[in-house]
Amino acid sequence: MARSAKAVPWFLFAAGGTVLSFILPVMIFTTGIAPALGLFTDALSYDTMSAFVGNWLVKLVLFGILTLACWHAAHRLRVCAHDFGIRADTAVAVILYGLATVGTATAALALVSI
Amino acid sequence: MSERTIELEVLRYRPEQDQEPFFQTYKVPCEEEWVVLDALNYVKEEMDRTLSYRWSCHMFVCGSCGMMIDGEPKLACKAFLKDYPTGKIRVEPLSNFPIERDLVVVLDDFVEKLESVKPYIIPKEERTVEQGEYLQTPAQLKAFKQYTLCINCLCCYAVCPQYGLDESFVGPAALALAHRYNMDSRDLGRAARDDVVAAAEGIWHCSFVGACSQVCPKDVDPAGAIQQAKFAHGIDYLTSFLPGGKR
């Protein structure tokens, strides 16, 4: 047997899981449920959001959360695939980590352009 | 002492005559304070001498009598009949292991894995007898004490789906024991265990179902040990790429 490089995605998974456990419920409520309830309409207006996300610290925090969320989900879905009986682990890993890379890159580009 | 008849449904498998296992029911006159192992012993002594199963100490120390009792891996010596009020108990050999005969499973794979993690102290410095013993503080002992309590009963393997699905996984008890030595202040063997423990088949195969820790009769918490090991070996892996890191 040989030492495995799985340490790298695992750290991203674990860090992501930790950050998400604190922030995810309130984030989903704020951006996904509150608008339908008519809450936070000012905060979610175009002007306020542009100014808010325009702040470099906010950009950095959002980039951190979204990157970790992408890699957390990708790694856990890889395990899920195995648990559901899919044994093509290499192909699954390439697809999921590839999607996480696309997500990370898109988030970075979007944040830079705001 | 009151008596009660227990219907013991035992999975039988006699390799010389059976193509596959089958359930055989024994109606066993049991005493109130008996454990499942007592009932099995009664069957063996009074009803059916062909029944095979492992046991030795009858006091949760030897780890021989692990078996599936109503689908849950338990020590037969620790499973009290009073906890089964229906009076019907299903006894099967430990899941995830091949059946050798009746309730006896094949342990070769586990023994191989146990040896592979080097479950012994690899000392920082060899000391002669004249130099005296290796000293350790109570706090240093506490760091690994919990993980020394494993009795290799294999209840954890029987409930670990990852081992059941892929027996290349080193598995809970062996990895917890590796962690026990890695956490020992007298030991310097983490790098030597790295090849097996930090392999894809080692700690990284664990997906933290956590079932092993739920069924462990000695509260060893193998799942916790493996997650802690992931962190330690993960840091080892990342720092190995730094300048001066050991690769």
Add this chain to the structure above:
Amino acid sequence: MNPRKPYVRPISKTSWFMTQSRYKVYMLHEISSLFVAIYSAILIIGLVRLGEGEAAWQGWLDAVTSPIGVIFHLIAFVFALIHTTSWFKAVPQAMRIQRGEEIVPGKLIVGAHYGVLAAVSLFVLILAGVA
């Protein structure tokens, strides 16, 4: 002739998790990642839209508040809670803290995590309500 003939009991690779309730609970935790993935994608698209101007952003908001959007976010919210509670429950196992000869009780670690959760949630809500 070798008299040994070990019998291997078959395990389903695709439905093993239906055999025990603790496996079903585990799969529920794992499946939360699907909702994390979709929600992250929605947020990233939101940021892209925000950069494209007011109309694009409004379009994203309309999609979020559409019936499908609301239903998705409600389910995702439940899975986020499943993720948070199961993650916190596992923390004392993965992160054992020793002070001298004592192991810090798991309840204390889990309690501290819920404290941080409350603080973070309150902070975000105040930010959203005041900003």
